[in-house]
Amino acid sequence: MTVWAIGKSVVVRIALAVMALHLACAGTALNAETPLPSAGAWDSEPIVPIPLSTDLDAGQVALGEKLFHDPRLSRNNAFSCATCHRLNQGGGDGVSRPPTLTGGLHLRNTPTVFNVALNSRFHWDGGFRTLEAEAEAAIHDPAIMNSDWADVLPKLQADADYVSTFNTAYPGGLTRANVLHALASFQRSLNTPNSRFDQYLRGDADALSDDEKQGYDLFKAFGCAACHQGVNVGGNMFQRFGIFRNQNRPHEDEDAGRFSVTGAERDRQVFRVPSLRNVAVTAPYYHDGRVQSLETAVDLMATRQLGRPLYPEEIELIVQFLHTLTGEYQGQLLALPDEDGS
Amino acid sequence: MGIPWRRLLVVTGLLLLLTFLLLQSRSPDVGLRERIYETLHVFEVHDAELNRDVLLARAGLLPHYDSLSEATDGLYGALHGLESWNETASEEFSAAIGGHVTDLSRAVREKETLLEYFKADNALLRNSLTYFLHTGHLLSTQTVVNNRAVAAAIGTLSNAMLRFVRTPQRAVSNEIRTALNQMTGANLLQHDLHILVLHGHLIVDVLPEVDDLLRQLLAAPTTTRVRALRDASLQYYGQMEARAQTYRILLYLVAVVLLAYLVYLFNRLRANARDLGRANTRLRREIDERTRLEEKAREQELQLIQANKMTALGTLVAGVAHEINNPNNLTMMNARVLAEAWGDAQYILENYHDENGEFLIGGLPYAEMRETVPALIRDMHVGAQRIERIVNSLKDFARPRQQAVQATLQVNEAVQRALNLLRHRIAKTIDFQVELAEGLPPLQGDMQQIEQVVVNLITNALEALPEEGGQVTVSTRYNQDDHDIEIDVRDTGIGIPQQNVERLCDPFFTTKQEQGGTGLGLAITYTLVRDHGGNLVFESTPGEGTRARVTLPCPAESPVPAPQALQV
Numbered sequence: 016m017t018v019w020a021i022g023k024s025v026v027v028r029i030a031l032a033v034m035a036l037h038l039a040c041a042g043t044a045l046n047a048e049t050p051l052p053s054a055g056a057w058d059s060e061p062i063v064p065i066p067l068s069t070d071l072d073a074g075q076v077a078l079g080e081k082l083f084h085d086p087r088l089s090r091n092n093a094f095s096c097a098t099c100h101r102l103n104q105g106g107g108d109g110v111s112r113p114p115t116l117t118g119g120l121h122l123r124n125t126p127t128v129f130n131v132a133l134n135s136r137f138h139w140d141g142g143f144r145t146l147e148a149e150a151e152a153a154i155h156d157p158a159i160m161n162s163d164w165a166d167v168l169p170k171l172q173a174d175a176d177y178v179s180t181f182n183t184a185y186p187g188g189l190t191r192a193n194v195l196h197a198l199a200s201f202q203r204s205l206n207t208p209n210s211r212f213d214q215y216l217r218g219d220a221d222a223l224s225d226d227e228k229q230g231y232d233l234f235k236a237f238g239c240a241a242c243h244q245g246v247n248v249g250g251n252m253f254q255r256f257g258i259f260r261n262q263n264r265p266h267e268d269e270d271a272g273r274f275s276v277t278g279a280e281r282d283r284q285v286f287r288v289p290s291l292r293n294v295a296v297t298a299p300y301y302h303d304g305r306v307q308s309l310e311t312a313v314d315l316m317a318t319r320q321l322g323r324p325l326y327p328e329e330i331e332l333i334v335q336f337l338h339t340l341t342g343e344y345q346g347q348l349l350a351l352p353d354e355d356g357s
Numbered sequence: 358m359g360i361p362w363r364r365l366l367v368v369t370g371l372l373l374l375l376t377f378l379l380l381q382s383r384s385p386d387v388g389l390r391e392r393i394y395e396t397l398h399v400f401e402v403h404d405a406e407l408n409r410d411v412l413l414a415r416a417g418l419l420p421h422y423d424s425l426s427e428a429t430d431g432l433y434g435a436l437h438g439l440e441s442w443n444e445t446a447s448e449e450f451s452a453a454i455g456g457h458v459t460d461l462s463r464a465v466r467e468k469e470t471l472l473e474y475f476k477a478d479n480a481l482l483r484n485s486l487t488y489f490l491h492t493g494h495l496l497s498t499q500t501v502v503n504n505r506a507v508a509a510a511i512g513t514l515s516n517a518m519l520r521f522v523r524t525p526q527r528a529v530s531n532e533i534r535t536a537l538n539q540m541t542g543a544n545l546l547q548h549d550l551h552i553l554v555l556h557g558h559l560i561v562d563v564l565p566e567v568d569d570l571l572r573q574l575l576a577a578p579t580t581t582r583v584r585a586l587r588d589a590s591l592q593y594y595g596q597m598e599a600r601a602q603t604y605r606i607l608l609y610l611v612a613v614v615l616l617a618y619l620v621y622l623f624n625r626l627r628a629n630a631r632d633l634g635r636a637n638t639r640l641r642r643e644i645d646e647r648t649r650l651e652e653k654a655r656e657q658e659l660q661l662i663q664a665n666k667m668t669a670l671g672t673l674v675a676g677v678a679h680e681i682n683n684p685n686n687l688t689m690m691n692a693r694v695l696a697e698a699w700g701d702a703q704y705i706l707e708n709y710h711d712e713n714g715e716f717l718i719g720g721l722p723y724a725e726m727r728e729t730v731p732a733l734i735r736d737m738h739v740g741a742q743r744i745e746r747i748v749n750s751l752k753d754f755a756r757p758r759q760q761a762v763q764a765t766l767q768v769n770e771a772v773q774r775a776l777n778l779l780r781h782r783i784a785k786t787i788d789f790q791v792e793l794a795e796g797l798p799p800l801q802g803d804m805q806q807i808e809q810v811v812v813n814l815i816t817n818a819l820e821a822l823p824e825e826g827g828q829v830t831v832s833t834r835y836n837q838d839d840h841d842i843e844i845d846v847r848d849t850g851i852g853i854p855q856q857n858v859e860r861l862c863d864p865f866f867t868t869k870q871e872q873g874g875t876g877l878g879l880a881i882t883y884t885l886v887r888d889h890g891g892n893l894v895f896e897s898t899p900g901e902g903t904r905a906r907v908t909l910p911c912p913a914e915s916p917v918p919a920p921q922a923l924q925v
Contacts, residue, residue: 059420135426144433236491238484242477244421251426252476259555281474321484322555324548 061244064213074184079201087170089160100128105296111304115158124304127297132203134250139302141287142276146199207342230336242288250290259322295338371615382604385597403431453593457586468577475570485556678751689741696734750877762803769793775811792832798911806885813882814846821850844907852899
């Protein structure tokens, strides 16, 4: 109660300041109207449903899709983006760490490409702010595409179909910037709206079973929602991996995480909080894919991150809730391929 | 030629200067300035949103962090706009604004780093607080049964934690730490109690950090940097505007100079034109004068030629007249003798005719020749007489000049004598007017010759008149301008065709061949007038009449009279 009391008085002051600000700039048309978050904040949910549609250029998205599946983006024409980000594999590759071009294994697990545009940062270490920068880095990365524009652009330009499609979709035609934009456009189209949980958030109380609703309540009450929040249920902040360490298992040899990007000591073993959208179909889990089952992942998270061991029943309820986060792509609920299928 | 070139150079130079100043006096790119201000405004709004949401998040009133990401994206979007303009703008602009853009960029990145720390720590704090409050309450109720001391300790701890959360003070945090350490030391029986202690430590550690991050976020220099950037931009555009203003003033001054120079040139041009006009008028007057003098000279030359012609003719005629006169006298005399001889011979011839009948004489029958011969002889006589008259006239025309008597004479008297001579020829039906001026100065000359001049002119005038009526006027007057006397003889006769007027005074020119005119009358008249140093001029309009004007110069010493017309 005390916290709220402080918060409310602060909120009142801020509200006044914001009102003054809005009055001051009443004459200016700002594109993004940003209303004050609901005053009844204690009633509002930490998770927001994914918009049901996007206003993307269909031609650019189609072009991006073609590029996304085109191995000519890699130097030896062996890898496309879809090699690791398989749309029928939950947007990932289903392995802990994918093999690199040079024969080794990548440092980290392949994050799903679904709902990728809803993240505020990209890669586990948050090294990229925009999808375009991420794509360009992937093309140049020796471990991923191992290519460059001098290699990629001539190959694309030799394809008359690409040239004409680019000329239709972009005033500038086939250029580096437009290739990147097309790729990003396609990725922006990879949202998976209309999950059962989103339906519940939109007011359909019957979309979830009682167990799933109970799991959601635990998800909030145990503090999972402190980090896994927002439209993407994560993906918009960083957190240190392993708050409550097992003193018997030091992790000196572990991945330095965001430290490799910022060089700040505080960022050691800090990773982007991953999105939990479609988490049921995006195993294995964690930045290095060390965990195969969702139950184990929830259990470890509760212990390491929340400092709170859970009862198996609680884990079960939360996992049930997490399954309701699986959304639809092109009207189809995401699912893993059958065991006998590839 | 050098001077116009120099003026042209001056004007061209001034015009080039004007163009340069015009280009320099343009206001700086207002569109870019507006875009910058709008972008800065957008930036500030997003920054304010960010600060607001950070406070809400700290207060536990922000359900998720998406709005913080959106605000950060907004900051980066505005920053990206500023950076791209800075790259494409002029060097001056970059020098003035670039440093501030870099500062702002750094401030944004620093603030974002702080924000990420804040988000992470705030999540931990909220989680631990939730757990602590929940489990603390649970443990205090559960342990009451087992361990009263532990329950009391948890109660104290919860109380201290509440105070700490309300106002995080170092004393309270120390109090909590002590309590937590006591619990750790008290051989933790329950696993839950251990976790409670962990979370308690976390709260005490992280809460001040979160608040510190919050303070740092709110004090982040983005606002200062934006203000500095706006001030720099204002100053830059102010300087640009001031410079443009200076150039505008220079532009005005140069324009005034150019105008003044043009006015000066225009005035000079007008003065030159005025001088030119004046010179032109003077030249035209001189040309007119020269033309007039040339005409006069030509006239005099013509008169000289005429006079020479007359003299030559006179000399020729004098010789010819003499040569003709002698054979003619012979013819006349012989004709008379022949007539007498024929008279005497006729009796004899009659008788012979009567006796012998018809015979031929000179190839013709006598009966016919009897009548014809006297007529032949008479014709011969008349012809000779005519030759004699012409020769006499020629003699008059060619009379040696020295024979003229030089005496003082009055023109009016000469006119009167001429009128007396002609009285019988002037018909009663004619309106004959005489207007003689009084007090005319006397002339030097031959009275008879002047008289003859007047007679000849009046005779001509009378002959020009029609059968009935008509008017002839004779007048004299003194011309003061040329100091001479004019004798006018005007008639209202048939007039003379223009082509004949010039030849009137030529010898043997006559239009009255049928009436027995010799064509010598006016030639002689002209010669006489010329002998007196005067001139004879005819003016005529065919069908209306003719005016003959004799001008006779007065001697230089003769008195100048007052001109008066007298009707006679």
